[in-house]
Amino acid sequence: MPVARKKLTPWSSSYFQKRRVILEWDGEEPCLYFTEQTPKDSIEEVRFLLQRPFKKRKISLEEFSEKLERLLSELKEISLSEEGEEGEKKGSLDLLNVYSEAPVVNLINRVLIKASRVGASDIHFDPGEKEALIKLRLDGVLHEYQRFPMRIYSQVVARIKVMSNLNVAEKLVPQDGRMRIKIGERELDIRVSVLPTIFGERVVLRLLDKSNRLLMLEELGLSEEDYHKIVRLAKKPYGLILATGPTGAGKSTTLYAMLLLVRELYPHKNIITIEDPVEYQVSGLGQVQVNPKVGLTFAAGLRSILRQDPDVILVGEIRDNETAEISIHAALTGHLVLSTLHTNDAPTAITRLVDMGIEPYLIASSFEGVIAQRLVRRICPHCREPYRPSLEELKALGLPENFDGELYRGRGCDECLGTGYKGRIGIFEVLELDEKLKNLILTTPNANEIRNEALKGKFKILRQDALEKVLAGLTTSSELLALTDKE
Numbered sequence: 001m002p003v004a005r006k007k008l009t010p011w012s013s014s015y016f017q018k019r020r021v022i023l024e025w026d027g028e029e030p031c032l033y034f035t036e037q038t039p040k041d042s043i044e045e046v047r048f049l050l051q052r053p054f055k056k057r058k059i060s061l062e063e064f065s066e067k068l069e070r071l072l073s074e075l076k077e078i079s080l081s082e083e084g085e086e087g088e089k090k091g092s093l094d095l096l097n098v099y100s101e102a103p104v105v106n107l108i109n110r111v112l113i114k115a116s117r118v119g120a121s122d123i124h125f126d127p128g129e130k131e132a133l134i135k136l137r138l139d140g141v142l143h144e145y146q147r148f149p150m151r152i153y154s155q156v157v158a159r160i161k162v163m164s165n166l167n168v169a170e171k172l173v174p175q176d177g178r179m180r181i182k183i184g185e186r187e188l189d190i191r192v193s194v195l196p197t198i199f200g201e202r203v204v205l206r207l208l209d210k211s212n213r214l215l216m217l218e219e220l221g222l223s224e225e226d227y228h229k230i231v232r233l234a235k236k237p238y239g240l241i242l243a244t245g246p247t248g249a250g251k252s253t254t255l256y257a258m259l260l261l262v263r264e265l266y267p268h269k270n271i272i273t274i275e276d277p278v279e280y281q282v283s284g285l286g287q288v289q290v291n292p293k294v295g296l297t298f299a300a301g302l303r304s305i306l307r308q309d310p311d312v313i314l315v316g317e318i319r320d321n322e323t324a325e326i327s328i329h330a331a332l333t334g335h336l337v338l339s340t341l342h343t344n345d346a347p348t349a350i351t352r353l354v355d356m357g358i359e360p361y362l363i364a365s366s367f368e369g370v371i372a373q374r375l376v377r378r379i380c381p382h383c384r385e386p387y388r389p390s391l392e393e394l395k396a397l398g399l400p401e402n403f404d405g406e407l408y409r410g411r412g413c414d415e416c417l418g419t420g421y422k423g424r425i426g427i428f429e430v431l432e433l434d435e436k437l438k439n440l441i442l443t444t445p446n447a448n449e450i451r452n453e454a455l456k457g458k459f460k461i462l463r464q465d466a467l468e469k470v471l472a473g474l475t476t477s478s479e480l481l482a483l484t485d486k487e
Helices: 013-019 040-050 059-072 102-119 150-163 225-236 251-265 298-308 321-332 345-354 360-366 390-396 435-443 447-454 464-469 475-487
Strands: 021-026 030-033 053-058 123-126 132-139 141-149 174-185 188-198 198-211 239-246 271-275 286-290 312-315 336-341 367-379 384-387 407-410 422-434
Touching: 013 040, 021 059, 030 059, 040 239, 059 102, 102 132, 102 141, 102 150, 102 174, 102 188, 102 198, 102 271, 123 150, 141 150, 141 239, 150 174, 150 188, 150 198, 150 367, 188 321, 188 390, 225 407, 225 422, 225 475, 239 251, 239 286, 239 321, 239 345, 251 271, 251 312, 251 367, 271 298, 286 298, 298 312, 298 321, 298 360, 312 321, 321 336, 321 360, 336 345, 345 360, 345 367, 345 390, 345 447, 360 367, 367 407, 367 475, 390 475, 422 464, 435 447, 464 475
Parallel strands: 030 053, 239 336, 239 367, 271 286, 271 312, 312 336
Antiparallel strands: 021 030, 123 132, 123 198, 132 141, 174 188, 188 198, 367 422, 384 407
């Protein structure tokens, strides 16, 4: 038996979404915002319902989408007492233009709009015994966003499965899918993972914003000194350059920023990448996706790339001795090779290659530099405020007790979900190999010896770079201390 629909409540977000108008109050005076696509009947209906004079303001479709997105993302409350069915449509739907009276549909749409607005990378739907949780991963940290009753959780999961073309009836095995949606001008490619648990199916959505552009070197948060070091490395005609750090530290972003610089400075150069997966699609680059099922590994792909007359090669990751040997050989035979390793700091990358069976003389001959990095959360610019650090905090930071300056933190606001942080910034240490360091690698390839020798020059470790960013008000002392505690 069909459930009766509720009427649209005037001035609700649903009303604005369907009528394509937005009514705001400037003090006591109402102002109606509309676009070229707003039906005339909508304006007349508002005039009839309002029963008082009001200002009209025509705005662009982009401004209207932004206002509507802000309005929808701020509303978490939802009536869960009614049910409804929604006809499905194929393709990429703009959620700002989709109206539904089904509460589950509205719940999911609002969560997706909010996640997109605050820049979340993942959305978690986590079932419990009595309540389900929605969590957003923001700047690498998971935050609770909303709770709702378990009695409608199965409907939420079913809706997500339908959107991502998964089997709604199958609830006992994990499933993976994807969906594509639009929110205003942003197009999101969403990877969906469903995992059965004791309380129900757990769902995680990974949001990939297709409108995100690649960052240039000057946008990564590099100090002036480190920026010039990386530019010098990118201009090398040949040699091996490594980016190191844990998963999610931004290594690929840094290497791609270097490739963009190489492409700009030397448009005639042939640049080929082999990755798992291809993270950014860039015109003018030959990009190869690793596929072990058909024998296309990093090592096998790299051998084939060398027959493609490349000038610059990006290897997604050096995972084994074979890939390391081919990369070193390519660097020695006149190619600029960029790749990544999982090590804690720059000097350790050299000893890791030795551990993988690469002879020190080959490393010294081919190696040009290492970039170690981490990501720390950036203070939200909307609620950033100064404060006087305590003596205990000064001691932890290694600052003198008579330090007379101010540090900064985020108070927490709607723009940052109350976290005090919005976005992330890189922390770097850049090691350029000069003749002294190369001679040291030949004799004693020890990370501590290499670090001590580098510190005699202009080498700056991760903690020093992080402290500079704390003093500049870009990040907080707690982020620096968390970074140090992990090392």
